[in-house]
Each structure stands twice: as C-alpha cells, then as structure tokens.
Amino acid sequence: MLYEINEKALKLESEGKKIIRLNLGDPDLATPPEIVEAAYASMKAGKTKYSSSYGENKLRQKLAELNGVKAENVVITPGSKWGIFATMFLMMKGGGNVIIPTPYWTAYDLIAKSLGAKTKLIRTELENDWKVDIDKLESLIDKDTRMIILNNPNNPTSKVIDTKTLDGIVEIASKKGVTILSDEVYGTIAFTKTKSIIDYDGDCKHILSNGFSKTFSMTGWRVGYLIANKPMVDNITKLNQITINNVPVFIQDAALKGLELHKQIASKIKAKYKQRADLASNKLSEAGFKFTKPDAPFYVFPKLDGLNSEKFTLELLDKGVAVAPGTSFGDYREHFRISLTAPDDQIEEGLDKICEAAK
C-alpha cells in the first residue's frame, strides 16, 4: 500500500493537483553544498576508476574512529538497504528465520522472503510505549533463528529503544547465540541519546547498519556502511565483488566531507526536525490522536481508535495530503505514518488537513 499511495500521489500531481507529500522518508532539505563540491572535486581529480569492494581506507578509518572500532570492521555499501540485504543474503540463504519487532520497515520482510527465509514478527504496542516483551522474544527463538533485526530509532514510530529493554534483548540474543542486525540509520540525528549495538560489543559479534541518507540529506547518493566482525566484513566484501563492485570513490569522498562537517550539519538538521516534531505533536494532541512523542526524525505514527487507515489514507489523498497507512508497517490498522519531510508551511497545512479529516 506504501508504493500504491506514492504512485497515486504522483499521478494526481501529474494531473495538476497539488499534493502535500508526507508519505516518504525523503528529506526536503538539499544535500549540503560542501558535500556536492567535495564530490565534484573528487571526480575532477580522476577518482572515477574501479575501487576497493571494502570501500576507501580513509572513509573506513574515519567511521572506525567515530564508532570506536577498527577499520577492518567497516565495509562501505551503496546505501544501508544494500548492507541489510547483503547481511541477510549471507546469513539467511537457504532458509532459517529472522525475528523482527513490529511496526517495521517492510523492506526487512521483503528481503527475507526474496531469500526464502521466514519472518517471525513480535508485536509492540503504542499503549506499552512500543516496548519489546523480552520473554516473548525469548520464546520465539528456535534452532532455525539466525537473526534479530532491530530498527533503533524505529521507522515508523520514531521511538528509541530504552536502555533496559535493549540490555534485555542483547542478553537474550547473546545467550541463544543469535546475531542482532541493528539498523540505526536515524540514530545520529535522534533527539534523545540512543544506545548503539556497538556499545555492547567490543568484538563486533552483532552488526550495525547505518547510512548517510538521513543525517546528510543524501538519500539518492546511495552510500552507507556496516560494522561487523572481520570475517563478516570479508564476506560482505566478497559479495560486493560479484555484485555492486564498489561505491564510486567520489561519493565516498562526499560522505567523508559530510563526516568532517558532521557536528554543524547534524545539529542544524536535528534542530529543524525537532521543531517539526513539536509542531506535529501539539496539533495531533489537540485533535485527540494518541501517539508517542518522536525521539528522532522523521516520523509520527498516530492512532485513532476505530480508524480504517487505508480508507482514511485514500480519502486524505483526495483532499491533497499523502501519508502512509499503518498496515504498511504490520498489523496496525488504526495507525498511519506522517513523514515530516516537506517544507514547513506544507507540513503545517498538511497537519491541519489531517486533524480536520479525523473529526
């Protein structure tokens, strides 16, 4: 339904209708010009050849420093989605199951299915502050469980996993010998401090997936990274060699420039999204929606008792606002996802129309 809504929004726009697009996680902010210029300088310097399937040493080194690991634990990927696919390809090939808390980013499920693996979903609820039930998690792990995927902060709830719960998940996973793949792509611009999987894990038994898309408004550039133990990094690299070969060096140089300017860029982006999250929270509260206040960009995942979210979403689209129905993230019929990734005035107008439509 996520793709369907998007296609319908594009169609309405092509017919000349004005649509406020709050349905996708693609920031309205442009890639900072310093990053664009770094890519151009690199291209002009001839960084346009085949390059290492591990990624460039300078970038791996910088990411290693920032994450407190060694460069040999870092591999550069063409977007964090590729990193997730590659990890699952290596770990799930030929079957097994992966445990995923819901609501979830559907790509995890689609990737598992494309590999012939099974998904075991563990439901979390707004009413319980989106907490994963540790006992339930333990009971789901069986001899075929190869992986647990965490999305922290979460898309669509923008909730950070609290430390006690994360401690519990890591403890269970370690006890049972199951690898955690932690997708933390919204982590560096979270409003509250996020504990990373790396903080538990001096020897990188678990795997961190991250990317530059959200922090640096670089969604279309396709550059991300994995942090894992050396054998896993070597295996991902071997898979890179027979698939994508390398991320263009000039794109890696652009990403490196982003990291160098990280503080100023990230704090600006964070402040902007915090302001939007506060605006959304105020308006949605007033209109009687239930939701948890976002801990991170870009989403709010409100609930209205008795809502048919697919019907609501389609009707809202006819009124000129695109959002994503809760059913796109699991069995969440009474929820919908608002993405705060449009210009401020459009967000305000969109929120007003959403609140109006819910009356």
Place this chain on the structure above:
Amino acid sequence: MLYEINEKALKLESEGKKIIRLNLGDPDLATPPEIVEAAYASMKAGKTKYSSSYGENKLRQKLAELNGVKAENVVITPGSKWGIFATMFLMMKGGGNVIIPTPYWTAYDLIAKSLGAKTKLIRTELENDWKVDIDKLESLIDKDTRMIILNNPNNPTSKVIDTKTLDGIVEIASKKGVTILSDEVYGTIAFTKTKSIIDYDGDCKHILSNGFSKTFSMTGWRVGYLIANKPMVDNITKLNQITINNVPVFIQDAALKGLELHKQIASKIKAKYKQRADLASNKLSEAGFKFTKPDAPFYVFPKLDGLNSEKFTLELLDKGVAVAPGTSFGDYREHFRISLTAPDDQIEEGLDKICEAAK
C-alpha cells in the same frame, strides 16, 4: 589468482617498485570532462533524492531508441555486474544450471556458486578460432538448464562470436526454451561489427547486459543496464527496490550525456585501442606467441606451448609487469591475458618485457 596478482602488484608498488599494470580491464583514459560536468550540474540542480528503481525515464528512453526496443524493456543498474547478478538471482535461485563457454569472466561462475546453482562449462580453443561447438552445446542442455551466458566480445580473448555460430546458439536456445544472457559490455567499441542478441529478438525473450564503464571510461561510476522483456524488467526493479534502490540520478544524467556524445567519444576510444591492439599483435607475433587478433578492446590472450602461466605471471611480476594468468579464465594453463589499458609508453615497455621473458 587474478585478485592475488593484483594484490601483489599493489604491494610491490607500495614498496616503491615500478609495476606496469596490464592485469585489469580498467582503462587508463579519464572519464571525458563533459560527463563529469553533466554529473556536477545535475547534483547542483538537486538531483540527489531517492529515485525510480527502474532508472530515469530519459535515460531508459534514449537506450530504448539506440537498441530498437521500448523504454519498458530497459532497466538501469549500478554497473553491468549488478545486472548479471540480479538476472541470475531471479533465474537461478534454488538451483538449476547455467552453461558458460570458456575462457570466461570468472564473475559468472562466482555468482552462480553464490546462488547455489551449477555451472556447465563448454570449452573453446584458440586453434578453432574460439568457436562454440553447437552440437556440444545442445548436448549440455538438460531439464535443469536455466540460462546460457555469452560474453560477446569475449573477455579475455577479445573475440566476437561469428554470425553463423551466434545464429546456431540462438536457434538451439530458442528450440530448448533456454534464456540467453548476453554480456556485450565491449560491444559498442568493437573493431568489427558485433551482432547483438537484441538483433534476434523483437520481443526480448533473451537478455542483454551492457554498461557505460568500457565505452565511456566510467568504470568506477557503476552504471549499466539490462534489456529484457517487461516481466523480467519489472522483477529486476522489484529486486532493486529491496537492495540498491536506485542509481544516483546525477550518475544517470552523466551516462545520458555520454550517450549524446557517443559518436565522438566512442570513435576516439576505439581508434586508441585499435592502435594498441595492432602494436601488441605485431610484437607478440614476432616473439612467436599464438593468439587471435583482437576484434575489440581491451585484451589479448596469447598462448605459448608448454607455458605454466601462473609461474610465468609471477616471474613477470618480479620483472615489473603485471598480467593475468590463463587459469583465471578457466583451464587455460598455456595462456595469459594482457590488458591494453595503460599509457602507450608503458604498454610498449610491458610488451617488450613479456616477449623477452618468453624467450
């Protein structure tokens, strides 16, 4: 051994030794500046967002025109290697076998193995002008055969498949209902006319893989394309959605600029490589090597009776020239591959050292 030689060459270089690098198919020529400028203009215009997993319409349209198909038959990939992996992932998942003539680019075999598929190799010989034996091919096809991979022009022989043989292969494949994946990445800069798989195939039953790397000296940019029937294009796109998502739009704009300047760029590149191929042919003939004269860039694949190519390659590396042993392309112990992708003076010096070493 291909990667081993390359690593050893890099190590020797890092120790300060001068190595003439004739071991990889990465052109020494820079990406034409018009292409770099097109990428920069596109980035500056904000083409840095998520984009279609099919690829940009303008680029698909242009490629469709050039190949005499519809835009719906074209999907853009991050390099032709990704296109080959994606096709094999969809067609070979869960087993079956693929038939590949040798000598071959090892990636085909590595991809098949990574998917749990089997490869059936069909040997071709210098002495028979590298022709595929049609009867032998037919006898190899069984009920589990899902695909035949052709590399035309071939890496490492730079041989174009003659029309009669290609007719025969296509006829057998069609009769037996087996799909041909034709990798024609050296095709547009071939010295002799290459018949494409597309010429047989108004309804795109077979699949063409191609890229911008070799024609436009864009190896590191990672942009290529597949031409296939619409259901296959749709399925590749679905796989793109859960893996690489999209090729950056600014890279697609750069590729489009390349196509617009195709005539002038390709004819310049072709002339340069023809001159190098002639030089190599003359020197190697004089020194008593057996080989077929290249029909296309970049390679020559000479034979010396009784040669131990791995030993020869390692010894040659100690003398400052890196080439690839024949065993990297199948069971070709008496051959080695020279890649004519270094500056002219280095190629000349390298060839002299090769001829000297063979005495």
